[in-house]
């Protein structure tokens with residue numbers, strides 16, 4: 172792998188009446204993470220994302236979880252997206268596209284990522300009722316899609332996530348995040364055969 176000309180790192184801090192977030196990212200890391208969002212199942216998903224995308228990730232988040240986890244989870248997704256976009260820089264030398272098919276026991280999820288500069292999410296296949304389930308008693312199933320929306324829109328990624336099978340909500344959510352991570356790992360990778368920015372437009 173050719174090293175990037177500039178370090179592909181970013182730190183984003185965001186403070187609102189609903190949450191307070193400090194996030195650091197290194198796209199050329201080894202998957203080391205240190206994550207405390209005060210939402211345990213989300214910590215689990217973000218740890219999996221870091222590990223399987225070979226992204227180093229540090230997150231400290233506090234939010235109004237006495238209401239529910241929604242604001243905190245969504246806002247971390249927004250900040251993660253902003254940090255990814257910032258760390259990608261001008262996208263010189265990247266592979267741009269990545270795809271992955273990841274099982275977790277009975278669950279199977281597919282993800283495709285295009286570092287396109289155009290925010291788009293297509294998310295299908297979660298079983299009926301998934302969005303209403305409280306994973307671990309606190310993480311609303313609907314937040315899985317909402318986090319992908321926040322990441323894709325703020326990082327300006329095209330993301331397709333398809334759940335092909337699964338019964339256990341924990342397995343399904345984790346397979347989705349791992350598939351996204353593996354696809355993102357390939358898309359952000361520096362390809363020594365790519366000269367410049369991989370777009371016929373000359374910009375991404």
Ligand SMILES: [Mn+2]
Nearest residue numbers: 241242245317
């Ligand atoms: Mn929301």
